[in-house]
Amino acid sequence: MRSLYGVLPLVFLLAFSGNVMARDANKTAYPIVFAHGMAGFDDILGYDYWGDDYGVYVLDTCQWGEYYCNHDINSSQQSFVASVTPFQSSEQRGYELYQDIEGYLATTGHSYVNIIGHSQGGLDLRKAAKMLYENRGYTVVKYGISISSPHRGSPIAKYVFNLNPGVQSVLAALAEYFGDVIYGGGNDAYAALKQLVHDDIDPNDGITTGTKVFNQNNPRSATYVARSRSIITGQDNGYMNPALYLVKEAWTTIDGDGYATYDANNDGALGTGDGNPNDNDDDGLVGINSQQMGYRLEYWECGGCLDYIWAQTNTGFTGDLNAPDATQMTSHSWKVYQDHLDVIGVPPDTFDEMEFYAAITDYIADNGF
Amino acid sequence: MFLKSKAVWVIASVMLLSVMAIVMFAPSESGSKRTYVDKAANEAIRRAPEATLKQHGFGMPAGPLVEHEAEYEFTPEDVEFVDQVRERFARNMHVKHSQIKLIEQVINYLKAKYPDSWQGMVSAFLAELFPDMAEALVSKYEGLLAYNGWLETNRSDLRSMASADRRSALWAARYAAFGDDANQIWAMDIKNQQVRDALVFVNEAEGLSVNEKLSVYKESIEAAYGEQAEDFILSRQTELTGNFLSVESVQNQLHDMPAADRNAALRDIRLSLGMAPEAVDRWSGLDQKRDQKWQKGQEYMQERDRISREYQGEEREQEMAKLRNSSFEGEADTIKAEEDSGFYRYGNKRRIGRE
Numbered sequence: 001m002r003s004l005y006g007v008l009p010l011v012f013l014l015a016f017s018g019n020v021m022a023r024d025a026n027k028t029a030y031p032i033v034f035a036h037g038m039a040g041f042d043d044i045l046g047y048d049y050w051g052d053d054y055g056v057y058v059l060d061t062c063q064w065g066e067y068y069c070n071h072d073i074n075s076s077q078q079s080f081v082a083s084v085t086p087f088q089s090s091e092q093r094g095y096e097l098y099q100d101i102e103g104y105l106a107t108t109g110h111s112y113v114n115i116i117g118h119s120q121g122g123l124d125l126r127k128a129a130k131m132l133y134e135n136r137g138y139t140v141v142k143y144g145i146s147i148s149s150p151h152r153g154s155p156i157a158k159y160v161f162n163l164n165p166g167v168q169s170v171l172a173a174l175a176e177y178f179g180d181v182i183y184g185g186g187n188d189a190y191a192a193l194k195q196l197v198h199d200d201i202d203p204n205d206g207i208t209t210g211t212k213v214f215n216q217n218n219p220r221s222a223t224y225v226a227r228s229r230s231i232i233t234g235q236d237n238g239y240m241n242p243a244l245y246l247v248k249e250a251w252t253t254i255d256g257d258g259y260a261t262y263d264a265n266n267d268g269a270l271g272t273g274d275g276n277p278n279d280n281d282d283d284g285l286v287g288i289n290s291q292q293m294g295y296r297l298e299y300w301e302c303g304g305c306l307d308y309i310w311a312q313t314n315t316g317f318t319g320d321l322n323a324p325d326a327t328q329m330t331s332h333s334w335k336v337y338q339d340h341l342d343v344i345g346v347p348p349d350t351f352d353e354m355e356f357y358a359a360i361t362d363y364i365a366d367n368g369f
Numbered sequence: 370m371f372l373k374s375k376a377v378w379v380i381a382s383v384m385l386l387s388v389m390a391i392v393m394f395a396p397s398e399s400g401s402k403r404t405y406v407d408k409a410a411n412e413a414i415r416r417a418p419e420a421t422l423k424q425h426g427f428g429m430p431a432g433p434l435v436e437h438e439a440e441y442e443f444t445p446e447d448v449e450f451v452d453q454v455r456e457r458f459a460r461n462m463h464v465k466h467s468q469i470k471l472i473e474q475v476i477n478y479l480k481a482k483y484p485d486s487w488q489g490m491v492s493a494f495l496a497e498l499f500p501d502m503a504e505a506l507v508s509k510y511e512g513l514l515a516y517n518g519w520l521e522t523n524r525s526d527l528r529s530m531a532s533a534d535r536r537s538a539l540w541a542a543r544y545a546a547f548g549d550d551a552n553q554i555w556a557m558d559i560k561n562q563q564v565r566d567a568l569v570f571v572n573e574a575e576g577l578s579v580n581e582k583l584s585v586y587k588e589s590i591e592a593a594y595g596e597q598a599e600d601f602i603l604s605r606q607t608e609l610t611g612n613f614l615s616v617e618s619v620q621n622q623l624h625d626m627p628a629a630d631r632n633a634a635l636r637d638i639r640l641s642l643g644m645a646p647e648a649v650d651r652w653s654g655l656d657q658k659r660d661q662k663w664q665k666g667q668e669y670m671q672e673r674d675r676i677s678r679e680y681q682g683e684e685r686e687q688e689m690a691k692l693r694n695s696s697f698e699g700e701a702d703t704i705k706a707e708e709d710s711g712f713y714r715y716g717n718k719r720r721i722g723r724e
Contacts, residue, residue, distance in 0.1 A: 015370035055558030063600045067464050068557050081608050091710045099724040104649040107607045134699050176528055207711040217706040301479045304453025350473040
């Protein structure tokens with residue numbers, strides 16, 4: 001059930017607006033920065049990362065007479081697409097994201113931003129927000145919204161790193177999955193995978209890696225990000241992007257909705273499973289028990305009108321990312337029934353990325369930032 | 370005399386080779402602006418997509434045979450949906466991309482309502498929405514099913530291809546599924562690719578100064594975006610600047626410049642890519658801060674090496690901590706966390722203009 005608070009704005013709108021179609025996303029007070037996930041950049045396998053499936057940027061504003069843009073957003077909405085090393089630890093990617101944001105602030109003269117991070121971008125944004133605070137002395141990031149982020153690890157990362165059945169080599173596996181971007185300069189496939197396993201996967205490599213220590217060093221904190229929110233994704237095999245379905249078929253199936261205070265099933269993510277890996281408990285790469293940061297956001301698709309996003313509080317607030325409670329690790333509430341790649345511009349899917357990001361923009365704007 | 374004429378020959382040969390190289394990578398003309406797209410190859414794909422697909426080992430896109438429902442009784446909810454969608458899309462229905470987005474909306478609506486039988490009902494909705502365009506829309510719907518099915522079937526093979534081959538195969542499939550309408554459906558993809566191609570060109574072009582590379586880059590943007598180029602540059606100036614500064618050969622040239630020339634080059638790049646003078650001034654201030662940090666960071670790395678050589682165990686850790694605190698003050702803990710994870714921010718080659 002959608003909460004009363006969630007439905008009220010819609011009821012109000014329907015009751016007092018003669019024309020739902022007139023609603024566009026409001027302009028945010030501060031620009032939106034996009035932080036991409038692993039591989040990412042502005043292009044993943046020839047498709048634009050932050051675009052619809054046909055290459056139109058999701059927050060491209062419409063100028064007079066222009067068609068190829070997002071007609072659901074304010075024509076003066078400001079946004080910035082950051083680009084960091086495709087395969088690296090979040091310590092490095094977060095540092096690079098920070099530098100990109102500093103540059104964007106220099107260009108625009110703004111003092112604050114909102115950040116939307118997809119997948120590993122949700123981890124990177126925390127490091128960047130912390131560095132912005134340390135260097136500027138105030139909380140620069142207003143909203144930090146993660147989408148499908150493995151805050152507490154991904155079983156797929158551990159599976160590939162350990163060369164489990166079906167994986168011949170780390171590089172070959174990532175190249176097969178993400179394309180030849182892995183061979184570009186500056187990439188470190190091992191650092192990227194080690195980052196996305198919860199515990200330190202190799203105690204003998206002389207370094208300390210994983211989401212657990214990253215969360216300790218780069219916590220969710222109102223000091224760094226005024227409001228932390230997350231969008232949880234999960235979908236079952238039949239509807240999954242074929243790339244992710246192949247991961248499930250050829251490698252492993254995540255059982256990602258069980259509670260534990262440690263990696264109880266030793267799959268690389270905090271928590272455990274519930275014994276049923278086929279109940280929409282992961283999005284192909286990340287279990288739902290890894291994804292909540294702060295409050296969850298509900299996404300409501302409106303057939304024929306602009307979609308809606310609301311914050312929901314009934315699963316509580318995940319403050320300490322290494323210690324979510326049982327509800328936050330097991331509840332399917334407000335999960336968006338999409339896979340890991342549907343929410344970015346990787347086809348084939350019919351998910352409306354333009355409306356999705358317009359709705360997030362509207363949510364941020366309506367809540368003052 | 371002989372030496373002099375030999376030198377002339379060498380210079381002439383070098384010039385000739387340079388001209389040949391430029392001719393081989395010659396940009397094609399688009400209006401008065403240059404683009405870096407292989408138009409002949411693209412035309413071949415457009416004219417004979419089946420041959421291109423065959424060349425890459427793929428079959429033609431072929432969607433499932435859809436049995437369209439002969440009659441469909443619209444519920445009040447359907448009618449409301451149709452009214453809203455019609456109003457939303459009517460203005461742009463002449464654009465093929467808009468037609469595809471409309472079809473996706475209908476599919477999403479019907480999938481949620483009839484998960485097992487939605488395919489056959491789409492045509493009834495399209496006819497109800499825009500009766501005059503029903504035939505064309507149903508054809509697009511079938512093309513979309515075919516193209517998406519082709520992507521699913523060949524996903525694994527597409528992943529393993531070099532990006533240029535993959536692009537060629539994708540475009541062949543798009544032309545096969547949608548004909549020339551593919552150019553409108555993926556219009557932005559074409560523009561984005563033109564700019565990417567220009568960056569590849571400037572990275573590989575030898576003998577061009579940073580300024581000349583910048584001109585090539587800017588012309589490619591203007592060629593791709595036409596009348597909207599100015600708005601595009603203004604709205605995406607930070608990304609465009611960052612992408613240009615990410616080009617390896619540009620970075621190498623900037624690294625080789627004396628500091629004053631490098632600063633002037635950065636200023637020119639930023640102004641040329643649409644930044645206002647006051648924004649460029651803010652960037653100059655940021656550059657200065659970053660220069661100071663990198664100077665300190667490189668000194669730190671040298672001192673760090675010395676401590677590593679001269680100290681062991683707990684004593685080494687204490688010396689390192691002292692060094693971090695004196696070098697970075699408020700960021701010392703962040704630097705330690707980075708180093709514990711294996712990342713040394715001042716150990717990598719600096720990305721001029723980006724950090």
